[in-house]
Amino acid sequence: MTEALSERVAVVTGAGGLLGRQHCLALARAGATVVAVDLDRELIDGVVEGLHAQGYPSALAIGADIADSAGVAFLRDEVLARFKRVDVLVNNAALDEKLTDDRDASGLRFESHPLALWEQALRVNVTGAFLCCQALGSEMARVGRGSIVNVASTYGLVAPDQSLYRDPDGRQAFWKSAAYPTTKAALIGLTRHLAAYWGERGVRVNALAPGGVKNGQPEWFVDAYARRTPLGRMASPGDYAGALLFLASDASAYMTGATLVVDGGYTAW
Numbered sequence: 731m732t733e734a735l736s737e738r739v740a741v742v743t744g745a746g747g748l749l750g751r752q753h754c755l756a757l758a759r760a761g762a763t764v765v766a767v768d769l770d771r772e773l774i775d776g777v778v779e780g781l782h783a784q785g786y787p788s789a790l791a792i793g794a795d796i797a798d799s800a801g802v803a804f805l806r807d808e809v810l811a812r813f814k815r816v817d818v819l820v821n822n823a824a825l826d827e828k829l830t831d832d833r834d835a836s837g838l839r840f841e842s843h844p845l846a847l848w849e850q851a852l853r854v855n856v857t858g859a860f861l862c863c864q865a866l867g868s869e870m871a872r873v874g875r876g877s878i879v880n881v882a883s884t885y886g887l888v889a890p891d892q893s894l895y896r897d898p899d900g901r902q903a904f905w906k907s908a909a910y911p912t913t914k915a916a917l918i919g920l921t922r923h924l925a926a927y928w929g930e931r932g933v934r935v936n937a938l939a940p941g942g943v944k945n946g947q948p949e950w951f952v953d954a955y956a957r958r959t960p961l962g963r964m965a966s967p968g969d970y971a972g973a974l975l976f977l978a979s980d981a982s983a984y985m986t987g988a989t990l991v992v993d994g995g996y997t998a999w
Contacts, residue, residue, distance in 0.1 A: 734979040736761035739813045741805070743796050743862060744823030746773025748945055748967055749881070751780075753820055756971035757978065758786040762818065765809055766791045796823050796858040806865040815873070818978045819866045821859040822881045824913070825851045829895060829904045829947050838905040848909045855913035856920070863924055863935075871931040879977045880921045882937040884993045886914030894954045903948075914939075918989055925987030934986040936977045940970050941993030960995030 740757045744750045745766035758764045758781050766774040766781075771793035781789035792808050795801035809816050827838060837844065859880055870876025890906035897903045921937040928935065942955055944964040956963050973992045976982050991997060 733761040734975060734981065735818065738817035739763045739765065739809065739815050740818035740820065740978065741765045741767060741809060741816055741862075741866060742820040742822055743767045743858065745777055745791075746770050747822070748943065749940070749970065750822050751777050752967045752971060753822055753974055754781060754789070755784075756968075756974055757818070757820075758784075758789060760975050760979065762978075763788040763813060764790070765813075767794055767796065767805060768823070769793065769795050796862055797853045799861055802861040802865045805862075806869065809866070810869065816866050816869055817876055819862060819870075819876070819878045820881065820974070820978070821862055821878065821917070823858055824855045824881070824910075826910050827904075827907055829951055838907045840905075840908050843907050843909070847907070851907075851909035851913050852916075855910075856916045859917055859920060863920070867924065867928065867933060867935075870933045871928050874932040876933045877978050877982075878921075878924065878933065878935040879974060880917045880935070880937045882917045882921070882939045882989060883910070883914040884939055884941050884991065884997050885911040886916075886918050886937075887939060887989070887991065888997050891958065894951060894958060897948070898950050903951075921989065922987045929986055934982070936982065936985060936987070937989040938970065938973055938977060939989050939991045939993065941965055941996045943967055943969075958996065958999070959993070960998055963994065965992075965994060 740762040742753050745754050746768035754764045754766050766777045768774040774791040778789045778791040792805055794805040867878055895904040918937050921935050924935040942964050973990055
C-alpha cells in the first residue's frame with residue numbers, strides 16, 4: 731500500500747511504545763506525514779529521528795499529555811499550524827500492566843486492585859481517546875473527511891485467560907487487571923458511537939483489536955499463549971501494519987463502526 735496515504739497527515743498517540751513506533755513507520759512508508767505524540771518527549775524524538783534517517787523528513791514529534799484537555803488542544807493547534815490539516819488519528823496511547831518475573835501479582839487481583847490505578851487507566855485509555863477524537867476528529871468533521879483508528883484489544887472482546895499467567899510451578903505470576911479490558915471495551919463503544927455520529931460528515935471511525943505481542947515475556951508465557959492461539963504464536967510488532975493501513979486509508983472507504991480483529995485466531999476459540 732505504498733503511497734496509499736500520500737499528502738495526508740497522520741497523528742499517532744502513544745508513539746513511543748512498541749506498537750506506536752511500528753504504526754508510525756507503517757504510515758510513513760504509505761506516504762503519510764506522521765506526527766508522533768507521547769508524554770515522553772525523549773522517546774518520540776528517537777522515533778522521529780529514526781523516520782528521518784529512513785527518508786521521511788516531514789515526520790514531527792509533539793510531546794503532549796493526551797489525557798489533559800489543554801495538552802490535546804495544544805496538539806491540535808500545533809498540527810494545524812504546521813500542516814493545515816489532519817487526515818488520520820490513531821488512538822494508540824494506553825496504560826497496560828506488563829508481565830515481569832519480579833512483579834508482585836497480588837496487587838492486581840480484583841479484590842485488591844488500587845482505585846488510583848483503575849482511575850489512571852480510565853483517564854489515559856478512555857478519556858485520552860475521547861479528548862483526541864473531540865479535538866482532532868472535530869476538525870476532520872469540519873472539513874468533511876478523515877479516518878480515526880482506535881487501538882482496542884482482544885481483551886476488549888473476551889475476558890483475560892488468567893491461567894496463561896501461571897508459571898510452570900503453578901504460581902500465579904501475574905493477574906491481568908479489570909482496568910485494561912474494561913477500558914478497551916469502552917474504546918470499542920466510543921468507536922461505534924462516533925461512527926454513527928460523524929458518518930454523514932465524512933469521518934470514518936473504526937477499532938483495531940490486536941492480540942498479544944511477543945515482547946520479552948518469560949518463555950513459559952510465550953509458549954502458553956502460543957498453545958492458546960490457532961496460529962501457534964504470539965504476534966510480532968510488525969504484524970499489525972497491514973490492518974492499520976487498511977483502516978487508515980481509502981482501502982476501507984465503506985467501513986466504519988467496525989472492529990477489525992487481528993489476533994492469530996485467539997478469539998476464535
